[in-house]
Amino acid sequence: MKQFCYLFFLASLLNLTLAQAQEKARSFVEVFGGIAGVSGNFSKNDYSNPASGFARTGANLGIQGAWFPGKHFGIGATIVQADYKVHTQSLAEGYLEDFDVDEATVSSKHYQLRSLLVGPYYSFTCHKFTLDLRALVGISNTTLPALNVGLEDESSFTQNKATATSFAYQLGAGLRYAIFSHLGLALRGDYASTKPDFSVSYTNLNNSSGRTISMYHEKINGFNGTIGIFYQF
Amino acid sequence: MKRVYTAIVFSIVMLSLLGACNKEEQSVAPTIDNESLTTVTLQLTNKADTSDVVTATVDDLNSTPDFSDATLNLKANTSYSGVILLTDNSTNPATDVTAEIKERENIHLFVYTPSSDLNLGVTITDEDTNPSPGPYPVGLTYDVTTGAASTGTLNVVLRHQPNVKDGTATPGSSDLDTDFTVIIK
Numbered sequence: 001m002k003q004f005c006y007l008f009f010l011a012s013l014l015n016l017t018l019a020q021a022q023e024k025a026r027s028f029v030e031v032f033g034g035i036a037g038v039s040g041n042f043s044k045n046d047y048s049n050p051a052s053g054f055a056r057t058g059a060n061l062g063i064q065g066a067w068f069p070g071k072h073f074g075i076g077a078t079i080v081q082a083d084y085k086v087h088t089q090s091l092a093e094g095y096l097e098d099f100d101v102d103e104a105t106v107s108s109k110h111y112q113l114r115s116l117l118v119g120p121y122y123s124f125t126c127h128k129f130t131l132d133l134r135a136l137v138g139i140s141n142t143t144l145p146a147l148n149v150g151l152e153d154e155s156s157f158t159q160n161k162a163t164a165t166s167f168a169y170q171l172g173a174g175l176r177y178a179i180f181s182h183l184g185l186a187l188r189g190d191y192a193s194t195k196p197d198f199s200v201s202y203t204n205l206n207n208s209s210g211r212t213i214s215m216y217h218e219k220i221n222g223f224n225g226t227i228g229i230f231y232q233f
Numbered sequence: 234m235k236r237v238y239t240a241i242v243f244s245i246v247m248l249s250l251l252g253a254c255n256k257e258e259q260s261v262a263p264t265i266d267n268e269s270l271t272t273v274t275l276q277l278t279n280k281a282d283t284s285d286v287v288t289a290t291v292d293d294l295n296s297t298p299d300f301s302d303a304t305l306n307l308k309a310n311t312s313y314s315g316v317i318l319l320t321d322n323s324t325n326p327a328t329d330v331t332a333e334i335k336e337r338e339n340i341h342l343f344v345y346t347p348s349s350d351l352n353l354g355v356t357i358t359d360e361d362t363n364p365s366p367g368p369y370p371v372g373l374t375y376d377v378t379t380g381a382a383s384t385g386t387l388n389v390v391l392r393h394q395p396n397v398k399d400g401t402a403t404p405g406s407s408d409l410d411t412d413f414t415v416i417i418k
Contacts, residue, residue, distance in 0.1 A: 085258065088258060103262065107257050107258065107259035108257065155404075157396055207367075207398045
Protein backbone atom coordinates (compact mmCIF):
# COMPACT_ATOMS: atom_id res chain seq x y z
CA MET A 1 0.00 0.00 0.00
CA LYS A 2 2.85 2.33 0.88
CA GLN A 3 4.56 1.63 -2.45
CA PHE A 4 1.30 2.20 -4.27
CA CYS A 5 0.96 5.60 -2.61
CA TYR A 6 4.49 6.55 -3.69
CA LEU A 7 3.81 5.45 -7.24
CA PHE A 8 0.51 7.37 -7.28
CA PHE A 9 2.26 10.47 -5.97
CA LEU A 10 4.99 10.23 -8.58
CA ALA A 11 2.49 9.61 -11.36
CA SER A 12 0.44 12.60 -10.25
CA LEU A 13 3.55 14.76 -10.08
CA LEU A 14 4.64 13.63 -13.53
CA ASN A 15 1.15 14.21 -14.96
CA LEU A 16 1.00 17.69 -13.45
CA THR A 17 4.45 18.57 -14.75
CA LEU A 18 3.74 17.23 -18.21
CA ALA A 19 0.50 19.17 -18.39
CA GLN A 20 2.14 22.44 -17.44
CA ALA A 21 5.56 21.97 -18.95
CA GLN A 22 5.61 24.50 -21.68
CA GLU A 23 9.05 25.98 -21.09
CA LYS A 24 12.33 24.84 -22.61
CA ALA A 25 14.54 22.90 -20.24
CA ARG A 26 17.73 24.75 -19.41
CA SER A 27 21.20 23.31 -19.67
CA PHE A 28 23.03 22.90 -16.40
CA VAL A 29 26.19 21.88 -14.59
CA GLU A 30 25.78 20.33 -11.15
CA VAL A 31 27.95 19.28 -8.25
CA PHE A 32 26.31 16.56 -6.23
CA GLY A 33 26.81 14.11 -3.41
CA GLY A 34 24.77 11.62 -1.49
CA ILE A 35 24.16 8.05 -0.52
CA ALA A 36 25.38 5.14 -2.63
CA GLY A 37 23.26 2.12 -1.88
CA VAL A 38 24.28 -1.50 -2.37
CA SER A 39 22.24 -4.63 -2.87
CA GLY A 40 22.56 -8.25 -3.94
CA ASN A 41 25.63 -10.38 -3.36
CA PHE A 42 27.88 -7.32 -3.20
CA SER A 43 26.22 -6.31 0.06
CA LYS A 44 26.14 -9.78 1.65
CA ASN A 45 28.24 -10.55 4.73
CA ASP A 46 28.13 -14.33 4.52
CA TYR A 47 31.75 -15.40 5.09
CA SER A 48 31.21 -18.87 3.63
CA ASN A 49 29.68 -17.53 0.41
CA PRO A 50 32.40 -16.65 -2.15
CA ALA A 51 29.95 -14.26 -3.86
CA SER A 52 29.66 -12.09 -0.75
CA GLY A 53 31.07 -8.61 -1.27
CA PHE A 54 30.94 -7.37 2.35
CA ALA A 55 30.11 -3.87 1.05
CA ARG A 56 28.20 -1.40 3.15
CA THR A 57 26.15 1.57 2.02
CA GLY A 58 28.53 4.31 0.99
CA ALA A 59 28.70 7.81 -0.34
CA ASN A 60 29.12 9.33 -3.74
CA LEU A 61 30.28 12.65 -5.07
CA GLY A 62 30.46 13.92 -8.59
CA ILE A 63 29.77 16.42 -11.28
CA GLN A 64 27.19 16.18 -13.98
CA GLY A 65 25.52 18.31 -16.57
CA ALA A 66 23.28 18.29 -19.57
CA TRP A 67 22.86 20.36 -22.69
CA PHE A 68 19.38 20.80 -24.09
CA PRO A 69 19.26 21.61 -27.79
CA GLY A 70 15.50 21.00 -27.82
CA LYS A 71 12.61 21.81 -25.56
CA HIS A 72 12.71 18.53 -23.64
CA PHE A 73 15.52 16.47 -25.08
CA GLY A 74 19.10 16.81 -23.88
CA ILE A 75 22.42 15.01 -23.77
CA GLY A 76 24.08 14.64 -20.40
CA ALA A 77 27.17 13.27 -18.74
CA THR A 78 28.10 12.29 -15.21
CA ILE A 79 31.47 11.76 -13.57
CA VAL A 80 31.00 10.19 -10.17
CA GLN A 81 32.99 8.44 -7.51
CA ALA A 82 31.28 6.13 -5.05
CA ASP A 83 32.93 4.76 -1.92
CA TYR A 84 31.64 1.70 -0.08
CA LYS A 85 32.99 0.64 3.29
CA VAL A 86 33.94 -3.01 3.80
CA HIS A 87 32.24 -5.05 6.53
CA THR A 88 35.55 -6.20 7.99
CA GLN A 89 34.00 -7.54 11.21
CA SER A 90 32.31 -10.45 9.41
CA LEU A 91 35.58 -11.34 7.72
CA ALA A 92 37.53 -11.14 10.99
CA GLU A 93 35.07 -13.49 12.70
CA GLY A 94 35.29 -15.94 9.81
CA TYR A 95 39.07 -16.01 9.78
CA LEU A 96 39.07 -16.37 13.58
CA GLU A 97 37.05 -19.56 13.22
CA ASP A 98 38.83 -20.97 10.17
CA PHE A 99 42.32 -20.47 11.53
CA ASP A 100 41.22 -21.46 15.02
CA VAL A 101 43.03 -18.51 16.52
CA ASP A 102 42.33 -16.42 19.60
CA GLU A 103 42.36 -13.19 17.67
CA ALA A 104 41.98 -12.16 14.05
CA THR A 105 42.09 -8.64 12.70
CA VAL A 106 41.02 -7.49 9.27
CA SER A 107 41.76 -4.02 8.01
CA SER A 108 40.75 -2.49 4.74
CA LYS A 109 40.17 0.74 2.89
CA HIS A 110 36.98 1.27 0.89
CA TYR A 111 35.69 -0.05 -2.38
CA GLN A 112 36.01 2.79 -4.88
CA LEU A 113 33.95 3.01 -8.02
CA ARG A 114 34.65 5.77 -10.55
CA SER A 115 32.21 6.12 -13.41
CA LEU A 116 31.95 8.15 -16.58
CA LEU A 117 28.43 7.95 -18.01
CA VAL A 118 26.71 9.71 -20.88
CA GLY A 119 23.22 9.53 -22.27
CA PRO A 120 19.95 11.19 -23.06
CA TYR A 121 17.90 13.41 -20.76
CA TYR A 122 14.22 14.06 -21.18
CA SER A 123 13.13 16.99 -19.07
CA PHE A 124 10.01 18.97 -18.29
CA THR A 125 10.23 22.50 -16.97
CA CYS A 126 7.45 24.20 -15.09
CA HIS A 127 8.33 27.59 -13.65
CA LYS A 128 11.18 27.02 -11.20
CA PHE A 129 10.95 23.23 -11.31
CA THR A 130 12.50 20.89 -13.84
CA LEU A 131 11.91 17.16 -13.82
CA ASP A 132 14.79 15.25 -15.41
CA LEU A 133 14.50 11.68 -16.62
CA ARG A 134 17.70 10.08 -17.81
CA ALA A 135 19.32 6.88 -18.98
CA LEU A 136 23.11 6.89 -18.95
CA VAL A 137 25.68 4.32 -20.04
CA GLY A 138 29.44 4.27 -19.83
CA ILE A 139 32.32 2.70 -17.99
CA SER A 140 33.20 2.19 -14.37
CA ASN A 141 36.59 1.58 -12.91
CA THR A 142 36.25 -0.27 -9.61
CA THR A 143 38.90 -0.88 -6.99
CA LEU A 144 38.68 -3.82 -4.65
CA PRO A 145 40.69 -2.69 -1.62
CA ALA A 146 43.48 -4.71 -0.09
CA LEU A 147 42.37 -6.77 2.91
CA ASN A 148 45.05 -7.17 5.52
CA VAL A 149 44.41 -10.16 7.76
CA GLY A 150 46.32 -10.50 11.00
CA LEU A 151 46.32 -13.75 12.97
CA GLU A 152 47.78 -14.47 16.37
CA ASP A 153 51.48 -15.30 16.58
CA GLU A 154 51.96 -12.29 14.31
CA SER A 155 51.14 -14.19 11.18
CA SER A 156 49.46 -12.14 8.52
CA PHE A 157 48.49 -12.25 4.89
CA THR A 158 46.95 -9.87 2.38
CA GLN A 159 44.23 -10.18 -0.19
CA ASN A 160 45.75 -7.84 -2.73
CA LYS A 161 44.11 -4.75 -4.14
CA ALA A 162 42.49 -5.34 -7.52
CA THR A 163 40.95 -3.10 -10.14
CA ALA A 164 38.61 -3.79 -13.04
CA THR A 165 36.88 -1.74 -15.70
CA SER A 166 33.40 -2.64 -16.82
CA PHE A 167 30.31 -1.43 -18.63
CA ALA A 168 27.95 0.56 -16.42
CA TYR A 169 24.52 2.05 -16.69
CA GLN A 170 22.30 4.31 -14.64
CA LEU A 171 18.59 5.03 -14.81
CA GLY A 172 16.98 7.75 -12.79
CA ALA A 173 14.96 10.82 -12.23
CA GLY A 174 15.64 14.13 -10.55
CA LEU A 175 13.94 17.31 -9.62
CA ARG A 176 15.71 20.64 -10.05
CA TYR A 177 14.53 23.75 -8.26
CA ALA A 178 15.93 27.09 -9.37
CA ILE A 179 16.36 29.21 -6.25
CA PHE A 180 17.82 32.03 -8.30
CA SER A 181 17.85 32.66 -12.00
CA HIS A 182 20.97 30.55 -12.57
CA LEU A 183 21.44 28.68 -9.31
CA GLY A 184 19.43 25.98 -7.63
CA LEU A 185 19.19 22.69 -5.80
CA ALA A 186 18.55 19.26 -7.26
CA LEU A 187 17.33 16.03 -5.69
CA ARG A 188 17.89 12.85 -7.66
CA GLY A 189 17.35 9.15 -7.37
CA ASP A 190 19.12 6.68 -9.66
CA TYR A 191 19.54 2.98 -10.03
CA ALA A 192 23.13 2.23 -11.05
CA SER A 193 24.71 -1.06 -12.01
CA THR A 194 28.00 -2.49 -13.19
CA LYS A 195 29.63 -5.91 -13.08
CA PRO A 196 33.41 -5.78 -12.85
CA ASP A 197 35.49 -8.92 -13.21
CA PHE A 198 38.27 -8.96 -10.64
CA SER A 199 41.20 -11.35 -10.52
CA VAL A 200 42.13 -11.79 -6.89
CA SER A 201 45.55 -12.74 -5.56
CA TYR A 202 47.13 -13.05 -2.12
CA THR A 203 50.45 -12.25 -0.55
CA ASN A 204 51.93 -14.43 2.19
CA LEU A 205 49.00 -16.84 2.23
CA ASN A 206 50.97 -19.94 3.16
CA ASN A 207 48.29 -22.41 4.12
CA SER A 208 45.09 -23.39 2.41
CA SER A 209 42.74 -22.31 5.14
CA GLY A 210 40.25 -19.52 5.53
CA ARG A 211 38.19 -17.73 2.89
CA THR A 212 40.08 -17.32 -0.36
CA ILE A 213 38.74 -16.36 -3.77
CA SER A 214 40.54 -16.31 -7.11
CA MET A 215 38.04 -14.03 -8.83
CA TYR A 216 35.08 -11.83 -8.03
CA HIS A 217 32.48 -11.23 -10.70
CA GLU A 218 29.31 -9.93 -9.09
CA LYS A 219 27.02 -7.03 -9.81
CA ILE A 220 27.65 -3.79 -7.98
CA ASN A 221 24.26 -2.20 -8.05
CA GLY A 222 21.96 -0.16 -5.92
CA PHE A 223 19.90 2.94 -5.52
CA ASN A 224 21.71 6.25 -5.22
CA GLY A 225 20.11 9.30 -3.67
CA THR A 226 21.86 12.62 -4.18
CA ILE A 227 21.47 16.30 -3.54
CA GLY A 228 23.23 18.80 -5.76
CA ILE A 229 23.86 22.44 -6.44
CA PHE A 230 23.42 23.33 -10.08
CA TYR A 231 24.17 26.26 -12.28
CA GLN A 232 21.81 26.56 -15.25
CA PHE A 233 22.21 28.58 -18.39
CA MET B 234 30.72 30.52 -18.55
CA LYS B 235 33.15 31.46 -15.77
CA ARG B 236 30.71 30.01 -13.23
CA VAL B 237 30.61 26.76 -15.15
CA TYR B 238 34.39 26.48 -14.96
CA THR B 239 34.22 27.32 -11.23
CA ALA B 240 31.69 24.53 -10.71
CA ILE B 241 33.90 22.05 -12.55
CA VAL B 242 37.01 23.01 -10.56
CA PHE B 243 35.01 22.82 -7.31
CA SER B 244 33.84 19.32 -8.23
CA ILE B 245 37.32 18.09 -9.02
CA VAL B 246 38.56 19.40 -5.66
CA MET B 247 35.67 17.65 -3.86
CA LEU B 248 36.37 14.39 -5.69
CA SER B 249 40.03 14.60 -4.66
CA LEU B 250 38.97 15.16 -1.03
CA LEU B 251 36.72 12.10 -1.17
CA GLY B 252 39.64 10.06 -2.41
CA ALA B 253 41.80 11.36 0.40
CA CYS B 254 39.17 10.35 2.96
CA ASN B 255 39.60 6.68 2.11
CA LYS B 256 41.03 5.71 5.48
CA GLU B 257 41.85 2.16 6.45
CA GLU B 258 39.42 0.65 8.95
CA GLN B 259 40.15 -2.28 11.19
CA SER B 260 37.98 -4.90 12.88
CA VAL B 261 39.14 -7.27 15.56
CA ALA B 262 37.22 -10.47 16.09
CA PRO B 263 36.58 -10.98 19.81
CA THR B 264 39.03 -13.13 21.66
CA ILE B 265 37.64 -16.58 22.34
CA ASP B 266 38.68 -19.24 24.80
CA ASN B 267 41.39 -21.64 23.73
CA GLU B 268 40.23 -24.93 22.36
CA SER B 269 39.64 -27.20 25.30
CA LEU B 270 41.38 -30.56 25.30
CA THR B 271 41.22 -32.94 28.23
CA THR B 272 42.24 -36.35 26.96
CA VAL B 273 44.78 -37.69 24.48
CA THR B 274 45.09 -41.35 23.54
CA LEU B 275 47.70 -43.12 21.44
CA GLN B 276 46.36 -46.29 19.84
CA LEU B 277 48.88 -48.62 18.16
CA THR B 278 47.98 -51.70 16.14
CA ASN B 279 50.57 -54.39 15.46
CA LYS B 280 50.87 -54.64 11.69
CA ALA B 281 51.70 -58.34 11.86
CA ASP B 282 48.83 -59.10 14.24
CA THR B 283 45.88 -56.67 14.08
CA SER B 284 44.37 -58.16 17.23
CA ASP B 285 47.37 -56.78 19.11
CA VAL B 286 46.23 -53.24 19.96
CA VAL B 287 48.07 -51.12 22.51
CA THR B 288 46.68 -47.89 23.95
CA ALA B 289 47.89 -45.26 26.37
CA THR B 290 45.96 -42.25 27.64
CA VAL B 291 46.77 -39.01 29.41
CA ASP B 292 43.68 -37.54 31.04
CA ASP B 293 42.76 -34.24 32.74
CA LEU B 294 45.08 -32.20 30.58
CA ASN B 295 43.19 -29.03 31.46
CA SER B 296 43.99 -29.38 35.17
CA THR B 297 46.44 -31.79 36.81
CA PRO B 298 47.26 -34.41 34.16
CA ASP B 299 46.59 -38.03 35.04
CA PHE B 300 49.42 -40.24 33.75
CA SER B 301 48.20 -43.45 35.45
CA ASP B 302 47.31 -45.03 32.10
CA ALA B 303 49.96 -43.31 30.01
CA THR B 304 52.32 -46.22 29.39
CA LEU B 305 52.76 -47.95 26.03
CA ASN B 306 53.97 -51.52 26.34
CA LEU B 307 55.40 -52.46 22.95
CA LYS B 308 57.11 -55.49 21.49
CA ALA B 309 60.69 -55.22 20.32
CA ASN B 310 61.46 -55.18 16.59
CA THR B 311 57.82 -54.68 15.66
CA SER B 312 55.97 -52.33 13.36
CA TYR B 313 52.78 -50.65 14.49
CA SER B 314 50.30 -48.37 12.76
CA GLY B 315 49.07 -45.66 15.08
CA VAL B 316 46.37 -43.07 15.50
CA ILE B 317 46.01 -40.24 17.99
CA LEU B 318 42.61 -39.55 19.54
CA LEU B 319 41.80 -36.23 21.18
CA THR B 320 38.72 -35.60 23.29
CA ASP B 321 37.28 -32.78 25.32
CA ASN B 322 35.46 -34.40 28.21
CA SER B 323 34.64 -31.07 29.83
CA THR B 324 31.57 -30.81 27.61
CA ASN B 325 28.43 -32.94 27.67
CA PRO B 326 28.46 -34.82 25.37
CA ALA B 327 32.21 -35.02 24.98
CA THR B 328 33.70 -33.24 21.98
CA ASP B 329 35.68 -35.15 19.38
CA VAL B 330 38.65 -32.82 19.00
CA THR B 331 40.30 -35.24 16.55
CA ALA B 332 37.63 -34.39 13.99
CA GLU B 333 38.21 -30.68 14.55
CA ILE B 334 41.93 -31.12 13.99
CA LYS B 335 41.23 -33.14 10.86
CA GLU B 336 39.01 -30.30 9.63
CA ARG B 337 41.84 -27.84 10.26
CA GLU B 338 44.70 -30.11 9.25
CA ASN B 339 46.24 -27.39 7.07
CA ILE B 340 47.19 -25.41 10.17
CA HIS B 341 48.08 -28.22 12.59
CA LEU B 342 51.05 -30.56 12.98
CA PHE B 343 51.72 -33.33 15.50
CA VAL B 344 55.34 -33.76 16.48
CA TYR B 345 56.40 -37.12 17.99
CA THR B 346 59.79 -37.10 19.64
CA PRO B 347 61.15 -40.28 21.33
CA SER B 348 63.71 -39.79 24.08
CA SER B 349 67.28 -40.62 23.11
CA ASP B 350 67.36 -43.76 25.23
CA LEU B 351 64.35 -45.24 23.45
CA ASN B 352 64.79 -47.51 20.42
CA LEU B 353 61.74 -46.26 18.62
CA GLY B 354 61.01 -44.46 15.38
CA VAL B 355 57.86 -42.58 14.43
CA THR B 356 56.90 -41.75 10.84
CA ILE B 357 53.84 -39.63 10.11
CA THR B 358 51.73 -41.18 7.34
CA ASP B 359 49.04 -38.58 6.61
CA GLU B 360 49.29 -35.29 4.73
CA ASP B 361 47.28 -32.09 4.64
CA THR B 362 45.90 -30.39 1.54
CA ASN B 363 48.12 -27.32 1.53
CA PRO B 364 49.15 -26.24 -1.96
CA SER B 365 52.75 -26.31 -3.18
CA PRO B 366 55.28 -26.30 -1.54
CA GLY B 367 52.95 -28.50 0.53
CA PRO B 368 51.33 -30.82 1.25
CA TYR B 369 52.78 -31.15 4.72
CA PRO B 370 52.51 -33.94 7.32
CA VAL B 371 49.69 -33.82 9.89
CA GLY B 372 50.29 -36.68 12.33
CA LEU B 373 46.79 -37.95 13.06
CA THR B 374 48.09 -41.28 11.71
CA TYR B 375 51.63 -42.58 11.93
CA ASP B 376 53.81 -45.68 11.88
CA VAL B 377 55.87 -46.77 14.86
CA THR B 378 58.84 -49.07 14.53
CA THR B 379 60.50 -50.50 17.61
CA GLY B 380 64.04 -51.77 17.95
CA ALA B 381 65.72 -53.56 20.81
CA ALA B 382 64.25 -53.56 24.30
CA SER B 383 64.46 -50.18 25.99
CA THR B 384 62.50 -47.74 28.13
CA GLY B 385 61.95 -44.03 27.69
CA THR B 386 59.38 -41.40 26.85
CA LEU B 387 57.55 -40.33 23.74
CA ASN B 388 56.84 -36.61 23.69
CA VAL B 389 53.75 -35.61 21.74
CA VAL B 390 53.21 -31.98 20.74
CA LEU B 391 50.37 -30.53 18.72
CA ARG B 392 51.56 -27.40 16.95
CA HIS B 393 48.96 -24.83 15.95
CA GLN B 394 50.35 -23.03 12.89
CA PRO B 395 47.80 -20.61 11.43
CA ASN B 396 49.08 -19.52 8.01
CA VAL B 397 52.64 -20.40 9.02
CA LYS B 398 52.67 -24.17 8.63
CA ASP B 399 55.73 -25.16 6.61
CA GLY B 400 56.25 -28.80 7.54
CA THR B 401 58.52 -28.03 10.49
CA ALA B 402 57.69 -27.80 14.17
CA THR B 403 59.10 -24.30 14.61
CA PRO B 404 56.32 -21.86 13.68
CA GLY B 405 53.15 -21.40 15.70
CA SER B 406 52.22 -22.34 19.23
CA SER B 407 51.46 -25.56 21.08
CA ASP B 408 47.91 -26.78 21.73
CA LEU B 409 49.22 -29.93 23.41
CA ASP B 410 52.57 -30.96 24.90
CA THR B 411 52.67 -34.17 26.90
CA ASP B 412 54.79 -37.30 27.49
CA PHE B 413 53.97 -41.00 27.32
CA THR B 414 56.11 -43.62 28.97
CA VAL B 415 57.18 -46.32 26.51
CA ILE B 416 58.44 -49.74 27.51
CA ILE B 417 59.81 -51.95 24.74
CA LYS B 418 60.28 -55.59 25.72
